[in-house]
Amino acid sequence: MKNDVNSCHEMSNEEILNIEHTDFPLYHAILYGDKTLTAKFSKRLACAVKHLPVRVSFSYEHDTQKAIEAGVRKDPTLLLNGKIFLEGLTQAEIISKKFEELLFT
Secondary structure (H helix, E strand, O other), X not given: OOOOOOOOOOOOOOOEEOOOOOOOOEEEEEEEOOHHHHHHHHXXXXXXXXXXXXXXXXXXXXXXXXXXXXXXOOOOEEEEOOEEEEEOOOOHHHHHHHHHHHHHO
């Protein structure tokens, strides 16, 4: 699924951000939590990383039991490549900063 890199949007399940940039590293993200908070978080995530040299394969998980099994304690929580990356309804600026630290340090 191709996305418009000039817009912030609620991400679709199985969407890949920056899909057209096959030279960018690909990270696998799962966003755990209720539907309202994960929708808000996904929009912030789309805004936060659209300008970075990264692709993010994205999916939602709304099952509480699966969240518990993954070690999730806050709603919403973003797992990146199987590890907790961000917890809570994080601001786009903080999401950008965390991805920049991941990519450039």
